[in-house]
Amino acid sequence: MTVVELAGGVxxxxxxxxxxxxxGERLTVVVNTGDDLESYGLAVWPDHDTVAYTLAxxxxxxxxxxxxxxxxxxxxxxxxxxxxxWFRLGDxxxxxxxxxxxxxxxxxxxxxxxxxxxxxxxxxxxxxPMADTPVRTEVRTDDGWLEFQDYxxxxxxxxxxxxxxxxxxxxxxxxxxxxAALEAADLVVIAPSNxxxxxGPILAVPSMLDLLEGARRRGVAVIAVSxxxxxxxxxxxxxxxxxxxxxxxxxxxxxxxxRDVVDALxxxxxxxALAPEIGSLGVRAIVADTIMGDDASRARVAADVIxxxxxxxx
Amino acid sequence: MTVVELAGGVxxxxxxxxxxxxxGERLTVVVNTGDDLESYGLAVWPDHDTVAYTLAxxxxxxxxxxxxxxxxxxxxxxxxxxxxxWFRLGDxxxxxxxxxxxxxxxxxxxxxxxxxxxxxxxxxxxxxPMADTPVRTEVRTDDGWLEFQDYxxxxxxxxxxxxxxxxxxxxxxxxxxxxAALEAADLVVIAPSNxxxxxGPILAVPSMLDLLEGARRRGVAVIAVSxxxxxxxxxxxxxxxxxxxxxxxxxxxxxxxxRDVVDALxxxxxxxALAPEIGSLGVRAIVADTIMGDDASRARVAADVIxxxxxxxx
Numbered sequence: 001m002t003v004v005e006l007a008g009g010v011x012x013x014x015x016x017x018x019x020x021x022x023x024g025e026r027l028t029v030v031v032n033t034g035d036d037l038e039s040y041g042l043a044v045w046p047d048h049d050t051v052a053y054t055l056a057x058x059x060x061x062x063x064x065x066x067x068x069x070x071x072x073x074x075x076x077x078x079x080x081x082x083x084x085x086w087f088r089l090g091d092x093x094x095x096x097x098x099x100x101x102x103x104x105x106x107x108x109x110x111x112x113x114x115x116x117x118x119x120x121x122x123x124x125x126x127x128x129p130m131a132d133t134p135v136r137t138e139v140r141t142d143d144g145w146l147e148f149q150d151y152x153x154x155x156x157x158x159x160x161x162x163x164x165x166x167x168x169x170x171x172x173x174x175x176x177x178x179x180a181a182l183e184a185a186d187l188v189v190i191a192p193s194n195x196x197x198x199x200g201p202i203l204a205v206p207s208m209l210d211l212l213e214g215a216r217r218r219g220v221a222v223i224a225v226s227x228x229x230x231x232x233x234x235x236x237x238x239x240x241x242x243x244x245x246x247x248x249x250x251x252x253x254x255x256x257x258x259r260d261v262v263d264a265l266x267x268x269x270x271x272x273a274l275a276p277e278i279g280s281l282g283v284r285a286i287v288a289d290t291i292m293g294d295d296a297s298r299a300r301v302a303a304d305v306i307x308x309x310x311x312x313x314x
Numbered sequence: 315m316t317v318v319e320l321a322g323g324v325x326x327x328x329x330x331x332x333x334x335x336x337x338g339e340r341l342t343v344v345v346n347t348g349d350d351l352e353s354y355g356l357a358v359w360p361d362h363d364t365v366a367y368t369l370a371x372x373x374x375x376x377x378x379x380x381x382x383x384x385x386x387x388x389x390x391x392x393x394x395x396x397x398x399x400w401f402r403l404g405d406x407x408x409x410x411x412x413x414x415x416x417x418x419x420x421x422x423x424x425x426x427x428x429x430x431x432x433x434x435x436x437x438x439x440x441x442x443p444m445a446d447t448p449v450r451t452e453v454r455t456d457d458g459w460l461e462f463q464d465y466x467x468x469x470x471x472x473x474x475x476x477x478x479x480x481x482x483x484x485x486x487x488x489x490x491x492x493x494a495a496l497e498a499a500d501l502v503v504i505a506p507s508n509x510x511x512x513x514g515p516i517l518a519v520p521s522m523l524d525l526l527e528g529a530r531r532r533g534v535a536v537i538a539v540s541x542x543x544x545x546x547x548x549x550x551x552x553x554x555x556x557x558x559x560x561x562x563x564x565x566x567x568x569x570x571x572x573r574d575v576v577d578a579l580x581x582x583x584x585x586x587a588l589a590p591e592i593g594s595l596g597v598r599a600i601v602a603d604t605i606m607g608d609d610a611s612r613a614r615v616a617a618d619v620i621x622x623x624x625x626x627x628x
Contacts (some may be wrong), residue, residue, distance in 0.1 A: 040412040041355050041419055073385050077409030082434050083416075091405050095391030098354040102397075105355055120396050 008198025018302030322512025332616030
């Protein structure tokens with residue numbers, strides 16, 4: 001089975017690791033680029049790198065982001081120079097950004113850079129940026145419109161989000177590689193990432209919804225995994241964001257956001273009682289254990305999703 | 315006494331430290347920018363930073379370049395990503411380049427960035443880039459035209475140099491700060507740096523020679539210190555370069571290059587016998603101990619130069 005996963009950062013990385021255990025190079029991960037930023041002139045791709053480091057088994061599971069064995073010499077020295085680097089880049093991580101910026105400046109596309117990193121780090125799945133032109137997620141808060149990482153990292157997601165927009169999304173297009181992957185897919189999985197700011201930008205790329213609709217017309221299932229469990233986000237501000245944007249912080253809120261896009265939503269056992277309400281939205285609820293703490297549970301959730309996709313296809 | 319020093323890297327830094335011990339903020343160092351480069355998208359200023367780190371007492375005297383206590387995590391990781399970073403940037407040094415690139419990208423001029431680094435690192439002398447527009451030194455060798463750092467670092471100065479040019483020098487101008495410093499100077503000192511590729515670019519900035527000539531007309535002495543001692547360069551390829559370019563590898567060769575620019579050349583005691591030949595070029599030879607191994611000898615050489623400038627002025 002050939003699978004495309006639409007993914008943000010941590011939740012997307014965990015599910016990608018689980019899917020990769022079954023699929024290897026038959027998995028393609030399409031990542032959100034709306035979180036990307038320029039820091040010190042360097043191209044920083046948080047979601048892509050979280051997935052890449054996880055697939056390469058270089059990730060720091062304890063800290064929950066970045067590279068194992070990371071050091072912070074450069075950041076400490078920047079602080080000594082009077083800078084306040086609120087977006088902290090570890091020394092080892094920084095090498096990735098330098099390497100990438102260098103390739104981009106020599107004319108490589110983001111997709112080419114992503115595939116080159118795969119070759120260098122040696123993981124089997126392909127990770128594809130959702131688009132090769134820059135898209136930047138911005139959120140309107142009580143502090144006004146903020147760039148995503150300003151909101152997410154600098155302000156620690158404290159301000160309530162009232163509106164979300166994806167700058168330059170109109171100029172973005174799914175790359176040829178993304179189109180080909182979706183056209184070849186036997187199953188499309190939406191990761192348990194933030195539906196608004198992680199999956200939202202991917203779905204907002206012009207013609208992306210047509211590609212998903214096209215897949216479904218071919219009988220290919222589109223299955224999302226809810227990142228809201230028991231009304232709380234597994235990680236990050238998705239619950240508060242769903243609330244402040246009027247969707248409700250529950251798997252039902254996730255289902256209502258995805259109702260036109262997906263065939264089914266995998267929800268956690270603790271939310272089993274929500275299945276009828278989700279069903280009434282026209283989304284099939286699939287109840288499973290969805291917490292992906294270790295490798296075994298990641299592989300198990302992935303197996304459940306693959307089985308559901310197979311079942312829906314048959 | 316107010317002094318302007320025209321300087322390249324290591325030799326310029328040692329003399330700057332000696333001069334600073336006497337002059338503090340009455341010293342202005344005009345540095346060569348022809349060695350500057352872009353590495354991984356970052357603005358790297360080797361000569362400026364060598365002087366700055368030395369004046370800030372952050373320099374690694376044993377290695378002879380870069381910062382004390384340097385680590386190499388980023389470079390090691392870049393190598394793991396398959397890069398061959400022949401221009402090696404230490405982690406601590408890298409912070410300077412990130413900090414600088416960031417300031418430049420927000421619109422600061424190189425001069426403003428240099429003065430800001432002075433404020434942050436807290437040394438008294440001002441270090442001024444010779445110009446705010448980029449100039450790039452290139453050398454013609456048996457391997458063809460090479461960018462300076464390609465020749466200097468990557469090829470370890472192995473190929474003979476047949477010709478030197480300074481790309482974009484015609485568009486360069488002394489900055490307002492350089493002009494003001496030279497107009498206010500009581501003495502101009504040319505450091506014992508490579509006369510061709512370290513001091514050469516500074517003198518080649520259009521109108522720089524006029525500024526020096528103007529100073530001399532006001533009675534201000536221009537005194538160079540020879541970096542060639544006993545026919546050998548104290549550091550770097552200046553001796554071979556003087557030879558291959560037909561000037562001869564000796565203090566006489568240095569004098570012949572500077573004869574239209576300087577009043578006097580400080581030569582080492584070991585070269586005392588060359589004084590008459592230098593004098594016949596119209597350059598007064600001042601014999602002194604010129605080796606600047608430690609702080610005391612740097613201050614002593616500087617004192618000799620300042621005294622010579624005073625004597626020539628009186």
